[in-house]
Each structure stands twice: as structure tokens, then as C-alpha cells.
Amino acid sequence: MAGKSAGKETPLMKQYNQIKAKYPGAMLLFRVGDFYETFGEDAVTAAKVLDIVLTKRSNGAAAKIELAGFPHHALDSYLPKLVRSGHRVAICDQLEDPKSVKGIVKRGVTELVTPGLSFNDNVLDRSKNNFLASIHVNKDSWGVAFLDLSTGEFLTTQGNKQYAEKLIQGFAPAEIIYNKAQRKNFDQGFSERYNTYTLEDWVYQYDFTYEKLTNHFKTNSLKGFGVEEMEHGIVAAGSILQYLEDTEHKDLAHISAISRIEEEKYVWLDRFTIRNLELIAPQQPGGVPLIDILDKTVSPMGARLLKKWLVLPLKDEYLIKQRLNRVELLVKDEKLREGVISHLKNINDLERLISKVAVARINPREMVQLRKSIENTQPIISLLEASGETELQKIAERLSPCETLLEKITTELADDPPLNSTQGNVIKEGVDERLDELRKIAFSGKDYLAQIQQREMERTGIPSLKIAYNKVFGYYLEVTNTHKDKVPPEWIRKQTLVNSERYITEELKEYEDKILNAEDELHVIEHNLYNELIRTAAEYVAQIQENARVLAMLDCLASYAYLALKEKYVKPEIMDHRNIDIKEGRHPVIEKQLPIGEEYVPNDVYLDDSDNKILIITGPNMAGKSALLRQTALIVIMSQIGCFVPAKTAEIGIVDKIFTRVGASDNLSQGESTFMVEMTETASILNNLSDRSLVLMDEIGRGTSTYDGISIAWSIVEYLHNNDLPVKTLFATHYHELNQLADDFGGIKNFNVSVKEVGNKIIFMRKLKEGGSEHSFGIHVAQLAGMPNQVVLRAHEILQHLEKDKLSKNEKEKIASVPKNNFQLSMFEADPAFEEVKGLIDGLDINTISPVEALLKLNEIKMMMKKD
Numbered sequence: 108m109a110g111k112s113a114g115k116e117t118p119l120m121k122q123y124n125q126i127k128a129k130y131p132g133a134m135l136l137f138r139v140g141d142f143y144e145t146f147g148e149d150a151v152t153a154a155k156v157l158d159i160v161l162t163k164r165s166n167g168a169a170a171k172i173e174l175a176g177f178p179h180h181a182l183d184s185y186l187p188k189l190v191r192s193g194h195r196v197a198i199c200d201q202l203e204d205p206k207s208v209k210g211i212v213k214r215g216v217t218e219l220v221t222p223g224l225s226f227n228d229n230v231l232d233r234s235k236n237n238f239l240a241s242i243h244v245n246k247d248s249w250g251v252a253f254l255d256l257s258t259g260e261f262l263t264t265q266g267n268k269q270y271a272e273k274l275i276q277g278f279a280p281a282e283i284i285y286n287k288a289q290r291k292n293f294d295q296g297f298s299e300r301y302n303t304y305t306l307e308d309w310v311y312q313y314d315f316t317y318e319k320l321t322n323h324f325k326t327n328s329l330k331g332f333g334v335e336e337m338e339h340g341i342v343a344a345g346s347i348l349q350y351l352e353d354t355e356h357k358d359l360a361h362i363s364a365i366s367r368i369e370e371e372k373y374v375w376l377d378r379f380t381i382r383n384l385e386l387i388a389p390q391q392p393g394g395v396p397l398i399d400i401l402d403k404t405v406s407p408m409g410a411r412l413l414k415k416w417l418v419l420p421l422k423d424e425y426l427i428k429q430r431l432n433r434v435e436l437l438v439k440d441e442k443l444r445e446g447v448i449s450h451l452k453n454i455n456d457l458e459r460l461i462s463k464v465a466v467a468r469i470n471p472r473e474m475v476q477l478r479k480s481i482e483n484t485q486p487i488i489s490l491l492e493a494s495g496e497t498e499l500q501k502i503a504e505r506l507s508p509c510e511t512l513l514e515k516i517t518t519e520l521a522d523d524p525p526l527n528s529t530q531g532n533v534i535k536e537g538v539d540e541r542l543d544e545l546r547k548i549a550f551s552g553k554d555y556l557a558q559i560q561q562r563e564m565e566r567t568g569i570p571s572l573k574i575a576y577n578k579v580f581g582y583y584l585e586v587t588n589t590h591k592d593k594v595p596p597e598w599i600r601k602q603t604l605v606n607s608e609r610y611i612t613e614e615l616k617e618y619e620d621k622i623l624n625a626e627d628e629l630h631v632i633e634h635n636l637y638n639e640l641i642r643t644a645a646e647y648v649a650q651i652q653e654n655a656r657v658l659a660m661l662d663c664l665a666s667y668a669y670l671a672l673k674e675k676y677v678k679p680e681i682m683d684h685r686n687i688d689i690k691e692g693r694h695p696v697i698e699k700q701l702p703i704g705e706e707y708v709p710n711d712v713y714l715d716d717s718d719n720k721i722l723i724i725t726g727p728n729m730a731g732k733s734a735l736l737r738q739t740a741l742i743v744i745m746s747q748i749g750c751f752v753p754a755k756t757a758e759i760g761i762v763d764k765i766f767t768r769v770g771a772s773d774n775l776s777q778g779e780s781t782f783m784v785e786m787t788e789t790a791s792i793l794n795n796l797s798d799r800s801l802v803l804m805d806e807i808g809r810g811t812s813t814y815d816g817i818s819i820a821w822s823i824v825e826y827l828h829n830n831d832l833p834v835k836t837l838f839a840t841h842y843h844e845l846n847q848l849a850d851d852f853g854g855i856k857n858f859n860v861s862v863k864e865v866g867n868k869i870i871f872m873r874k875l876k877e878g879g880s881e882h883s884f885g886i887h888v889a890q891l892a893g894m895p896n897q898v899v900l901r902a903h904e905i906l907q908h909l910e911k912d913k914l915s916k917n918e919k920e921k922i923a924s925v926p927k928n929n930f931q932l933s934m935f936e937a938d939p940a941f942e943e944v945k946g947l948i949d950g951l952d953i954n955t956i957s958p959v960e961a962l963l964k965l966n967e968i969k970m971m972m973k974k975d
């Protein structure tokens with residue numbers, strides 16, 4: 108630990124240790140002069156993560172201490188690296204001007220940046236919300252709250268553990284905080300997958316957190332936000348405010364409201380569904396999630412909103428139709444669509460810009476971005492108003508042009524200001540009389556210095572006379588030694604160098620004072636005027652936050668419209684019945700990834716409450732069963748987020764829950780592939796069904812022995828069928844035995860994804876056809892995969908044998924009893940005339956023969972047979 112060893116600490120290290128002790132678990136960046144320094148273990152970590160030099164130096168005590176630092180202006184590039192690698196970083200600044208104090212400068216932590224709490228543009232991803240989640244773990248009800256500090260979005264809810272997990276999966280927070288005392292009850296899985304941090308027990312108390320929230324919002328209760336009754340949600344949300352305090356985040360004016368995540372408004376997608384359908388993230392590295400195909404947004408707010416829309420599909424018919432109708436209008440009106448998109452492209456991250464205004468952290472260049480964004484909002488309003496469509500005019504009504512603010516920024520802020528408001532040239536001319544006057548003094552003063560130089564040069568006859576400036580004695584005249592003797596007596600010598608001497612004059616000092624004072628004063632005035640501009644902008648926080656929300660929505664709708672035209676998607680019809688009728692549906696992701704020349708084969712799927720409740724889909728491996736299941740769910744989800752869909756037509760009866768279960772071994776890479784997990788999740792599906800559920804089951808039961816698997820799959824289908832609720836199910840399976848169920852039950856239909864057998868080969872037709880299928884062709888697939896020929900042939904033998912007797916005896920005994928080479932024997936024993944051929948074949952080594960050699964041998968055999 109820094110400075111703990113025997114001996115006397117330097118005052119600086121003493122201060123360091125005091126501050127460091129206040130922020131346990133955080134790396135302390137300690138500002139010393141122009142550098143941020145790290146010490147001890149922090150230095151070792153920083154050197155590794157940032158690839159900077161690690162040194163050792165004496166800390167005043169006996170021991171030497173590790174040290175690593177970087178220049179303060181490099182903070183923006185180093186901080187993100189530390190935070191992204193999961194570190195919490197306390198930034199300790201100098202709180203007073205070192206020039207104005209004697210002894211040690213006062214220092215303090217000005218911000219503790221954590222993965223979930225950051226304003227830094229380099230830490231944040233523009234297209235993603237940076238959520239901090241807080242979980243209040245309880246037996247039956249968990250409170251969950253989310254805050255994006257960079258946008259001010261604050262949400263809370265409560266529900267069972269499953270619900271909490273699903274939300275966490277969907278919101279993908281950058282950090283999760285929870286109660287230290289609940290560590291045992293908190294799913295260990297979370298800590299492995301997310302950055303987590305624990306707060307003390309006392310924070311997670313209802314009264315304390317309730318008060319925190321009401322104090323922050325300056326309200327008497329939380330009724331106005333619709334969260335009053337959410338005991339656990341309140342605890343989760345209030346603890347976030349405490350965490351903000353702990354991490355020195357004090358300016359929180361942009362967190363102006365808290366909203367309830369209204370579970371009942373959205374389709375229930377369990378966390379496996381979000382993952383299995385690869386909505387937001389691919390299951391395998393390099394895979395493409397649906398969001399990558401759908402996202403054609405042009406603004407960061409739009410991109411973030413689209414992600415939310417995708418994990419929260421709507422259930423409300425009116426709202427879905429409203430989105431779809433608006434998209435249709437944008438599809439039809441090219442000029443409007445193109446106009447809206449081109450202006451949206453010029454709108455920057457309004458949500459984050461206005462948050463920076465609220466906390467007074469916006470720099471002049473960002474203020475220019477804010478100005479441009481407001482400028483581009485006006486033409487969008489006009490375009491929407493002129494469309495003549497009420498649905499689009501309603502959007503325009505919610506947008507405010509913020510004319511007064513725009514005018515103020517345009518007239519006052521320089522067009523190309525520096526990053527820092529104290530660097531000069533931030534405010535335009537004509538804004539402030541005194542500022543203009545001072546600028547004149549500063550500039551003409553500089554001109555005057557040039558005049559003095561010229562005049563004195565001529566007067567003294569010193570041709571190389573120079574006027575220069577340094578911090579120690581300001582402006583001075585420099586004379587080389589050659590001309591030393593020409594210096595007039597009234598000049599005051601200040602410094603002697605090897606080759607020259609430096610002088611000051613009274614006149615020079617007078618002007619210097621004037622210029623320097625003018626410069627100082629003008630910087631102060633500019634800084635004040637800029638702060639005044641921020642204060643004016645801060646009055647528009649609510650309006651601009653609303654603009655940001657509306658423009659994000661418009662961006663998503665325009666993105667849908669663009670996509671619909673580009674990918675030939677159609678408007679789905681949202682019906683009040685419960686049927687799903689998709690004609691020529693396609694998988695939006697797979698169709699984009701097929702090799703050139705291959706076309707995606709569209710398929711029809713029809714599900715209803717009576718004869719077509721459950722479709723049992725069989726077909727060989729690789730036929731396209733999973734693709735069909737997934738595309739059906741994706742088309743339903745896309746419809747309910749208001750997006751056009753990849754199909755010829757789609758009639759969608761609104762779905763309220765989508766469940767997917769994929770057979771255990773498909774989850775192997777997730778490390779949770781036990782059969783037990785598969786069964787637990789299936790059980791949870793069966794226990795949570797609703798009358799508008801869509802269930803996708805892909806090879807359920809394959810994680811156990813064939814008999815167990817078939818029995819379980821069979822009984823699940825029976826259960827789904829006999830249930831009082833008309834659950835729509837797509838059930839993909841390799842167990843052809845399940846085809847018998849269609850004979851016994853009216854609501855079950857058999858389908859197969861067809862293949863064509865040509866000779867020894869199969870051709871994937873990818874077409875869904877009514878009826879069951881005979882066999883799996885698994886062995887063909889094994890062959891395609893390059894399995895050794897010996898294995899493939901032996902598998903054929905065993906299969907033939909097994910299929911003959913239809914698994915009537917003990918499976919193991921049977922496989923063991925299948926005689927080797929049975930295949931060849933039966934073929935050749937029949938006719939001794941084939942002895943010669945047999946001899947030739949026996950002599951072949953299947954594992955080493957090349958395809959060409961095999962062809963030649965085959966030709967030889969043909970010739971032999973002709974001879975006979």
C-alpha cells in the first residue's frame with residue numbers, strides 16, 4: 108500500500124493516502140502538475156492496461172513505490188481504456204490554482220467513473236445506452252432499476268426473478284449494483300457476465316430510498332411517476348441515487364423523471380428467446396444478430412431506441428398499427444422520406460448533448476453541434492406538417508423548434524470555437540461591447556508593440572532589435588552583444604545571456620499591462636457569456652429531451668421504411684383473431700448471408716386455434732427446420748415492433764408471449780447445456796402459457812436417450828394440445844415417431860422440410876410440405892461433413908438393422924449384435940458369380956482411396972459385370 112512503510116511520508120503522499128482510503132476498490136488518478144499519477148498496485152495495473160512505463164521512486168518513507176502516469180490532456184484517451192477493462196476510476200484533481208497557494212495544493216476526487224456511470228464520449232458507444240442497473244434481491248419479487256447517466260433515462264420495475272433476468276438480458280447494463288448482504292442470493296451468473304458492485308445493507312431500505320427519490324425530484328410522493336406502489340422498484344431506484352452520490356455525481360438536473368417499465372404493455376420474451384433468436388447479440392462470435400439487419404437509423408438516439416423497441420415488442424393493437432401506418436406513409440412518399448432522413452443525419456446526439464447542458468459540462472464545440480441539431484429540426488417539422496397526413500402531423504406537433512435558443516446560440520457563439528471556453532474566440536463580435544473593446548485593445552496593443560520595435564530600431568540603429576515575451580518579466584527588448592553599446596540609458600537591463608541582453612522600458616510595461624489585462628478580462632467575459640449561454644440552453648432541457656425522443660422515434664420509422672424498400676418487406680396485417688398466416692415468409696438474417704447465386708426459399712406457415720395449433724416439423728438435418736421456426740417468430744416480432752416483414756403477405760393475430768426452447772446440445776457453448784437446464788426451462792414454459800402464446804420447440808428431448816427423449820417430446824406435445832389455452836406451437840424434431848400424434852389429435856399437423864434423393868445424394872429443397880418424413884438423413888450429413896468412410900458405412904449397417912426391427916429390443920444389445928460387414932455380405936452372398944468383384948472390393952482401403960481412383964475401380968467393376 109502506498110506510503111505505509113516505516114519512515115516519514117512526504118506531505119503529497121500523505122494527502123494521496125488519505126484520499127485513496129476514501130475510494131476503496133477504485134483506481135485513483137492523482138493530479139500532480141500536468142500529470143495524472145498512479146501509485147502502488149494502481150500503477151502496476153495502469154501500466155499493464157495502458158501500456159505506459161512503470162517506474163519506482165522513493166515515497167519519502169523507507170520503501171520505494173511503483174509509479175505510472177500520463178499527461179493530463181491524455182485523460183480522454185486513457186480513461187476509456189481503464190473503464191472498458193472493468194475498472195472503477197476516481198479522478199482526483201487540484202482544487203486550487205497551484206500558483207496562488209503556498210505549500211500543498213488542495214485536492215479532491217471530482218468524479219468516480221465506473222463502467223455504468225460515464226459522461227465521457229470515448230467510454231460511451233453512440234448507438235448503445237450505457238445503463239447502470241440496480242437489483243434489489245428479494246424472495247418473490249425483485250426490484251430492478253436502470254439509469255443511463257448520459258441521457259438521463261431512469262426506469263424501474265419489479266417482478267419475479269425470471270422477469271428481472273429477462274430485463275437484464277434485454278437492457279444489457281454496463282454495470283449492476285446490488286446489496287452486499289444479498290450476495291448469496293444473487294445469481295452468481297450475473298457476476299460472471301457483468302461488471303458488478305455491491306453497496307452497503309443500509310442503502311437498500313425502503314424509507315431511505317423513497318426519501319432519496321422524492322428529494323431528488325422535489326416531490327412529496329412518487330405517485331406522479333406511477334411507481335408509488337412499487338416497493339422493491341423504489342429501493343432499486345433510490346439506491347442508484349445513493350451510488351451517484353458516492354461516485355461524486357452531483358449535477359443530476361437532466362434526470363428529470365422516473366418511469367415504470369410497463370411489463371403488461373410488451374410481449375413477454377424470456378431471456379432464452381432474446382438470445383436464441385439472436386435479436387441483439389449473436390450466439391456465436393462473428394454471427395449477425397437481427398438488429399444489425401434492421402438498424403438503418405442515422406442518429407445515435409434512433410439506434411438506441413430501435414434496440415429497445417426490438418426487445419420490447421408491443422401488444423397494443425392501436426400502437427402497433429400506428430407505427431405500421433406511419434412507416435407506410437414514409438414508404439410511399441419518397442421526397443418526404445429522403446428529406447427527413449437527410450436532416451436527421453445532421454442531428455447529433457441530442458439526448459446526450461442536452462444532458463451535458465443540464466450538468467453544465469457542454470463544451471463550445473458541442474454547443475455548435477446542439478445548434479446544428481436544432482437547426483435541422485425545423486425543416487423536419489415543416490416536412491411533416493406539409494405532408495398533409497394527420498399521423499405525421501401529430502409527430503410534428505410534439506417537436507419544438509426552440510427558435511429563441513437557436514437565435515441566441517447563432518448570434519452569440521463563434522462558428523468554429525475552441526474546445527475550451529477559456530481559450531478565447533468563443534463569442535462572436537457584436538455580442539458584448541466591453542468584449543469588443545478589449546479585443547481591440549489586445550490586438551491594437553500587439554500592433555503597437557510592433558510599432559515600438561520599429562521605432563526603437565530606427566532610433567538606436569540596432570537592426571536586430573527584437574521584442575519578445577516570457578512569463579518571468581513579460582515583454583522585453585532583446586539586443587545582441589554586438590549592439591550592446593547602442594542601448595539608450597533609460598532602458599532597464601533585466602537579464603544577461605551568453606550572446607545577448609534583455610531590457611524593459613516604462614512604455615513597454617504600460618502597454619504590457621494593458622494588453623495582458625485586456626486578454627485576462629476578455630477571457631473572463633467570454634467564459635461568463637458562454638456560461639450564460641449554457642444557462643439559457645438549460646431552460647430548454649425538457650423541450651429538447653422531448654425533441655430527442657420524438658426524433659429518435661422518427662428515425663426508427665424512417666429506418667423501417669428504408670429497409671422495407673431495400674429488402675422488399677411488406678406491411679403485416681395486424682388482426683384481432685389469434686391466427687398467424689404467413690405467405691412466402693423469409694428469414695431476414697439468413698437470406699442476407701447466403702452465398703452469391705443461392706436464393707432463400709420462402710415458406711408458408713399457418714397456425715390457428717383449431718386444426719393447426721401445433722405443427723410437428725420433421726426433416727433431415729440441415730434441411731432448414733430451425734430457420735423456419737425462427738423466421739416465424741422473427742416475423743411476428745418484427746410485426747409487433749411496427750416493422751414491415753420479409754414475406755409476400757403476413758396476417759398476424761397479436762401474440763403476447765414468445766417462448767423458445769432449443770434442445771440441450773445447441774446450448775453447449777453457453778456452458779449451461781445440461782439436460783436438467785433444458786427440462787427446467789421447458790417446465791417454466793409449460794407453466795406460463797397464455798392464450799396468445801407462440802411456442803417454438805427445437806429438438807426438445809435430444810439431450811437424453813432416444814426413448815426418454817421421444818417420451819418427453821411426445822408428452823409435451825400432448826400437454827400443449829390438451830391444454831385449455833389455444834397455444835400455437837412449432838415443434839421441430841428428429842423423432843418421426845411423433846408424426847403419429849397427428850392421427851390421434853385434431854389440432855396437430857405434420858409438416859416436413861423436404862429434400863430430394865438423387866441416387867445416393869440428397870438435395871435440400873428447403874420447402875415446407877404437409878406430411879411427415881421417413882428418415883433423418885443424419886448419416887448423409889455426417890458424410891457431407893467429411894466423416895471417415897468407415898464410420899459412415901458402419902452407421903448405415905447399424906441403421907438398416909435397427910430400422911428393420913423398429914427398436915423392439917434393448918437398444919444396446921441390438922447395436923452390439925449387428926454383425927460387422929453385414930452390408931457387403933448380404934449384397935454379395937446372393938450370387939457367387941460376383942466373387943471376382945468381391946475380391947477386388949475387399950482389396951480396397953476405403954480410408955485411403957481417392958475419389959478418382961474409386962471411379963476407376965467402379966469402372967473396372969462395371970467391365971467385369973459386363974463380361975459375365
Ligand SMILES: Nc1ncnc2c1ncn2[C@@H]1O[C@H](COP(=O)(O)OP(=O)(O)OP(=O)(O)O)[C@@H](O)[C@H]1O
Nearest residue numbers: 706707708709727728729730731732733734735873
Ligand atoms: N428456406 C431456406 N432457403 C435457403 N437456405 C436455407 C433455408 N433454410 C435454411 N437454409 C440454410 O440451411 C442451413 C441449415 O438450416 P437449419 O439450421 O434450419 O437446419 P435444421 O433442419 O434445423 O438442421 P438440424 O436438424 O441439423 O439442426 C441454414 O444455415 C441456411 O444456410
